[in-house]
Amino acid sequence: MNCLVFVCAVAVVASLPVAAAHAGDEADPVFGIKTPAGYRDWKLISVAHEEGKLDDLRAVLGNDIAVDAYREGKERFPDGAIIARLAWAYTASEENNKVFGQRQSFVAGAPKEGVQFMVKDSQKYAATGGWGFAQFNDGKPADAAVITACFPCHAPAKAHDFVFTRYAP
Ligand code: HEC
Numbered sequence: 001m002n003c004l005v006f007v008c009a010v011a012v013v014a015s016l017p018v019a020a021a022h023a024g025d026e027a028d029p030v031f032g033i034k035t036p037a038g039y040r041d042w043k044l045i046s047v048a049h050e051e052g053k054l055d056d057l058r059a060v061l062g063n064d065i066a067v068d069a070y071r072e073g074k075e076r077f078p079d080g081a082i083i084a085r086l087a088w089a090y091t092a093s094e095e096n097n098k099v100f101g102q103r104q105s106f107v108a109g110a111p112k113e114g115v116q117f118m119v120k121d122s123q124k125y126a127a128t129g130g131w132g133f134a135q136f137n138d139g140k141p142a143d144a145a146v147i148t149a150c151f152p153c154h155a156p157a158k159a160h161d162f163v164f165t166r167y168a169p
Contacts, residue, residue, distance in 0.1 A: 031132035046168035
């Protein structure tokens with residue numbers, strides 16, 4: 001069985017140049033992930049605001065497998081779980097501020113920083129903690145250099161199965 005897992009991991013790596021060679025292919029160049037259908041309708045896990053150069057408002061959504069795992073307090077996400085991160089410009093709302101009589105309202109502006117996904121498949125993505133990573137900018141997959149930076153930065157969250165976001169009740 002271990003052998004099979006190993007072969008799968010090697011197969012993912014071996015397929016990299018082939019996947020990258022298909023111009024116009026919508027799949028992520030490293031993990032072969034395509035934009036999951038219907039992700040915009042998934043349930044809300046939590047929201048966050050990044051300052052600094054990101055300066056965004058973001059929402060983390062999950063498919064049913066991911067959200068059920070959160071709600072059941074599972075320590076590891078089962079295969080098939082997908083977590084999505086959407087982000088928008090952190091934009092002052094003049095319309096709302098007029099109503100409040102002061103500057104206090106910030107809303108989601110234009111989408112930014114693409115849409116990111118983490119897809120759980122413990123065999124296929126064994127080399128990266130069981131997660132495949134993808135990012136789509138206006139529907140186009142991000143470069144391999146961007147994608148290979150995902151897992152190392154998520155490594156500090158290893159105790160939570162490489163996921164930072166906690167479920168907001
Ligand atoms: C610089 C470090 C860093 C890099 C690089 C990075 N992430 Fe993250 N990611 C984070 C942190 C920290 C959070 C939680 C941010 C927050 O909610 O404020 C996060 C959140 C996420 C989430 C929501 C689930 C979670 O773990 O909280 C997804 C999905 C995600 N990242 C996918 C990706 C993908 C895909 C890439 C590569 C294209 C990537 N990330 C690159 C640090 C990083």
